[in-house]
Amino acid sequence: MNLAYYPGCSGLGTSREYERSTRAACAALGVRLTEIPDWSCCGSTPAHALEHALSGALSARNLVGAARAGCDTVATPCPSCLSNLKTARHRMADDGFRAKVGRLLDQPAEKLADLPDVQSVLETLVTRVGLDAIRAKVRQPLAGLRVAPYYGCIMTRPADVMRFDDPENPTSMDDLLAALGAEVVPFPYKVECCGASYGVTRRDIVARLSGRLLGAARDAGAHAVVVACPLCQMNLDLRQTQVEWPGGKAVDMPVFYFTQLLGRALGVPDAELGLEQLCVDPTIAFRRAAQVVAARQAEEAAQA
Numbered sequence: 001m002n003l004a005y006y007p008g009c010s011g012l013g014t015s016r017e018y019e020r021s022t023r024a025a026c027a028a029l030g031v032r033l034t035e036i037p038d039w040s041c042c043g044s045t046p047a048h049a050l051e052h053a054l055s056g057a058l059s060a061r062n063l064v065g066a067a068r069a070g071c072d073t074v075a076t077p078c079p080s081c082l083s084n085l086k087t088a089r090h091r092m093a094d095d096g097f098r099a100k101v102g103r104l105l106d107q108p109a110e111k112l113a114d115l116p117d118v119q120s121v122l123e124t125l126v127t128r129v130g131l132d133a134i135r136a137k138v139r140q141p142l143a144g145l146r147v148a149p150y151y152g153c154i155m156t157r158p159a160d161v162m163r164f165d166d167p168e169n170p171t172s173m174d175d176l177l178a179a180l181g182a183e184v185v186p187f188p189y190k191v192e193c194c195g196a197s198y199g200v201t202r203r204d205i206v207a208r209l210s211g212r213l214l215g216a217a218r219d220a221g222a223h224a225v226v227v228a229c230p231l232c233q234m235n236l237d238l239r240q241t242q243v244e245w246p247g248g249k250a251v252d253m254p255v256f257y258f259t260q261l262l263g264r265a266l267g268v269p270d271a272e273l274g275l276e277q278l279c280v281d282p283t284i285a286f287r288r289a290a291q292v293v294a295a296r297q298a299e300e301a302a303q304a
Helices: 014-030 046-050 053-068 078-093 097-106 122-131 130-136 172-179 201-218 232-239 258-265 281-304
Strands: 001-004 032-035 073-076 117-120 146-150 223-227 254-255
Touching: 001 078, 001 097, 014 032, 014 122, 014 254, 014 258, 046 053, 046 078, 053 073, 053 078, 053 097, 073 122, 078 097, 078 117, 117 122, 122 130, 122 172, 122 258, 130 172, 146 172, 146 281, 172 258, 201 223, 201 232, 223 232, 223 258, 232 254, 254 258
Parallel strands: 001 032, 001 073, 073 117, 146 223, 223 254
Antiparallel strands: none
């Protein structure tokens, strides 16, 4: 399998552990990621707020690069990049919009009419590799680990653009984690907003929203929250001393990227997964999981 890979700007900076674990896990599964030559920023949050054609051009430039490299699909780990790339591709169906982008890119509009498909790395793994193939390669099952999968608010929405999973109750990450041996707890806030980039200007909003998410995960019995978004990971992990925890403050809920747990289950060394870059000690979750396994083994021994 050969995909065009778009790491996104945060993958080289604030979410290096996501980038490292994505590459390591994909390599363990035999998925070859071919980085788009001379890729550039997709515009992130600011570009589309300023000018839609500019935002479309920033993303289309990367899609054109993937097409020139002979790839028909682009995979990216970041939901913000995913949203920008897919939205640009979606808008290219409009002749007028495509012509504006073509002028910004110095490309004829007709050459922008057939751009590569765009997927999240999560979608690529679930639909192209398949859960059965992943399950067969598990070397270190996540036994006893209770997790709350958190998708964030843009991974599956808007549905007519993203076209993957259920927009209100996605289950792809749930199914993947279950295939790795983890126990997925019921989590009603899996697509609620964490506050996103308001962490810069309105920390009070992020404290309230992220605190509600962490509190719900704790109340559901989760040992950890699992995410697929750098900004969500930052708000839930880095800000645990700032958030408003229902029932009192605590700093004991590890927040993993799903690729970190995937890599660990596949037998990838922890040193390649960036676990040391997490703010909340990840061993908290693993110790809790070990306690669950030990308690079950003791119960089974007593019954025998």
